[in-house]
Amino acid sequence: xxxxxxxxxxxxxxxxxxxxxxxxxxxxxxxxxxxxxxxxxxxxxxxxxxxxxxxxxxxxxxxxxxxxxxxxxxxxxxxxxxxxxxxxxxxxxxxxxxxxxxxxxxxxxxxxxxxxxxxxxxxxxxxxxxxxxxxxxxxxxxxxxxxxxxxxxxxxxxxxxxxxxxxxxxxxxxxxxxxxxxxxxxxxxxxxxxxxxxxxxxxxxxxxxxxxxxxxxxxxxxxxxxxxxxxxxxxxxxxxxxxxxxxxxxxxxxxxxxxxxxxxxxxxxxxxxxxxxxxxxxxxxxxxxxxxxxxxxxxxxxxxxxxxxxxxxxxxxxxxxxxxxxxxxxxxxxxxxxxxxxxxxxxxxxxxxxxxxxxxxxxxxxxxxxxxxxxxxxxxxxx
Amino acid sequence: xxxxxxxxxxxxxxxxxxxxxxxxxxxxxxxxxxxxxxxxxxxxxxxxxxxxxxxxxxxxxxxxxxxxxxxxxxxxxxxxxxxxxxxxxxxxxxxxxxxxxxxxxxxxxxxxxxxxxxxxxxxxxxxxxxxxxxxxxxxxxxxxxxxxxxxxxxxxxxxxxxxxxxxxxxxxxxxxxxxxxxxxxxxxxxxxxxxxxxxxxxxxxxxxxxxxxxxxxxxxxxxxxxxxxxxxxxxxxxxxxxxxxxxxxxxxxxxxxxxxxxxxxxxxxxxxxxxxxxxxxxxxxxxx
Numbered sequence: 087x088x089x090x091x092x093x094x095x096x097x098x099x100x101x102x103x104x105x106x107x108x109x110x111x112x113x114x115x116x117x118x119x120x121x122x123x124x125x126x127x128x129x130x131x132x133x134x135x136x137x138x139x140x141x142x143x144x145x146x147x148x149x150x151x152x153x154x155x156x157x158x159x160x161x162x163x164x165x166x167x168x169x170x171x172x173x174x175x176x177x178x179x180x181x182x183x184x185x186x187x188x189x190x191x192x193x194x195x196x197x198x199x200x201x202x203x204x205x206x207x208x209x210x211x212x213x214x215x216x217x218x219x220x221x222x223x224x225x226x227x228x229x230x231x232x233x234x235x236x237x238x239x240x241x242x243x244x245x246x247x248x249x250x251x252x253x254x255x256x257x258x259x260x261x262x263x264x265x266x267x268x269x270x271x272x273x274x275x276x277x278x279x280x281x282x283x284x285x286x287x288x289x290x291x292x293x294x295x296x297x298x299x300x301x302x303x304x305x306x307x308x309x310x311x312x313x314x315x316x317x318x319x320x321x322x323x324x325x326x327x328x329x330x331x332x333x334x335x336x337x338x339x340x341x342x343x344x345x346x347x348x349x350x351x352x353x354x355x356x357x358x359x360x361x362x363x364x365x366x367x368x369x370x371x372x373x374x375x376x377x378x379x380x381x382x383x384x385x386x387x388x389x390x391x392x393x394x395x396x397x398x399x400x401x402x403x404x405x406x407x408x409x410x411x412x413x414x415x416x417x418x419x420x421x422x423x424x425x426x427x428x429x430x431x432x433x434x435x436x437x438x439x440x441x442x443x444x445x446x447x448x449x450x451x452x453x454x455x456x457x458x459x460x461x462x463x464x465x466x467x468x469x
Numbered sequence: 470x471x472x473x474x475x476x477x478x479x480x481x482x483x484x485x486x487x488x489x490x491x492x493x494x495x496x497x498x499x500x501x502x503x504x505x506x507x508x509x510x511x512x513x514x515x516x517x518x519x520x521x522x523x524x525x526x527x528x529x530x531x532x533x534x535x536x537x538x539x540x541x542x543x544x545x546x547x548x549x550x551x552x553x554x555x556x557x558x559x560x561x562x563x564x565x566x567x568x569x570x571x572x573x574x575x576x577x578x579x580x581x582x583x584x585x586x587x588x589x590x591x592x593x594x595x596x597x598x599x600x601x602x603x604x605x606x607x608x609x610x611x612x613x614x615x616x617x618x619x620x621x622x623x624x625x626x627x628x629x630x631x632x633x634x635x636x637x638x639x640x641x642x643x644x645x646x647x648x649x650x651x652x653x654x655x656x657x658x659x660x661x662x663x664x665x666x667x668x669x670x671x672x673x674x675x676x677x678x679x680x681x682x683x684x685x686x687x688x689x690x691x692x693x694x695x696x697x698x699x700x701x702x703x704x705x706x707x708x709x710x711x712x713x714x715x716x717x718x719x720x721x722x723x724x725x726x727x728x729x730x731x732x733x734x735x736x737x738x739x740x741x742x743x744x745x746x747x748x749x750x751x752x753x754x755x756x757x
Contacts, residue, residue: 284716
């Protein structure tokens, strides 16, 4: 009896094994189809090394290095090496570049910072003849206020600020307060807040905007800013922590339930596997900040043409698509958007509707006195 | 002979000149010049500036209150470290040589890991769903909200800097001979007098070095308050950082702050040394 059983088991196992091995190639092709090779650049001939190294400075987690591996593809096809470094705030980036301690060629700051860098004469005009793929950029994103004649920048991503909240703990009815949710005592100790004055004051200005009284994100009025400070001070006891990148962990671990942040990060925070599917995102009715990040070339560059080639490369539809899919932030690239997964494209989280956009404002570069005043108030808040 | 041995300090001298003297010079330069390079006291004055018409006083001035807050946290850290380290250092110094070696290594062990990493670890230990609260949960004790408070900051600071208190104490105490203690006991001293009249005076240099090595870095630390304190209050190190890389950078004021902090720390150190001088029987101690 026992011997038979053992034999039978062996048979079953062998059958299983063969079944498995025959299934392997099939699975692989299926996988490939699912992952869909956007662009098989590796099969193309590698370019001769040029000896040029391009220094690129971008936000963290802000370029595809999985789907297509943009930088490797660029080096493979152009022979130009890429020295890629990341920063975590516009201000840190600006401090490093303006101190002259580092030489970069391509940099990807946000709108108001681009305005400031143009003012400071830090950026080089781009020769758009070398960036033919610029035509793919939606006209809606050209000639924006921070670069009115579009001489210095090529839009890379855009997005809006809104509130991430945990549907398990936050009452849906409370969302009607809009930004007021961040001041709701019911959620004391579960609220996170921006750890940078510009966004914190911007959000507060929108919260204080009510009916006739509208406070701009770009207000330079000291009484308005003082009112924002008073509001932030009122909020402080309810705040669990002032954070930036830490928001991911805290939201995902259910430690915090409410946090204002940038919509594009939904693809990390709300991810079904690595994120927390209980989290949702909404844009408060009082209006919000719409932002753009764009590629610029620094005046100090010694490789202007290589830098332009890099920017052009980033605007190749397949590359832009890979970036858009990987980063999650909305793309201003028309072709990439057409090819983008429909689910993502139609998701109001990533691509907010017209109505929301109509209520949103773009940051402009503030005069120095205002920046200083806001930063003084920020210190006062945190003393 | 003497000249030759002086030469041995040359590498350190060069190092010191390049990375200590020159930077301090630059800090001084920034602190006392304006944007055009003209001499000015404005940067220092700005730190102590307050507007009584807005209900501001010197004590709630942003900079002054931040400095006081940092000094307070530094003080707490130092006292707690001393209380923990002193008995431990003494018991290590009384152990057999083998045990001593092991214990000292155990004390140094955490220092083999990057301090940022250790702070992150503390953060997850103290967090709401962290190990500490899970452990307390076993006994039905409700979860403690430690993270994002001053308590968390002090715990982090003590954890990070405790070895700097233990090691100088131990290296002084290990030199206190068994015979000295026995002699005191033979002369009729009880445990307390042995401690007060023999052990304590002999360990003063270690205490002073330990205090310096814990107080100074914990007052001027940064990032810890962001990680453990939820960034609700800035420590002076964070403010100085923001003066260089923040929204409205002002390296003049940043340097002036660094300078004021340096002077305050020097004063605190001087006061400690003076206060302990009368008790001190041994000069020196080991160099920092």
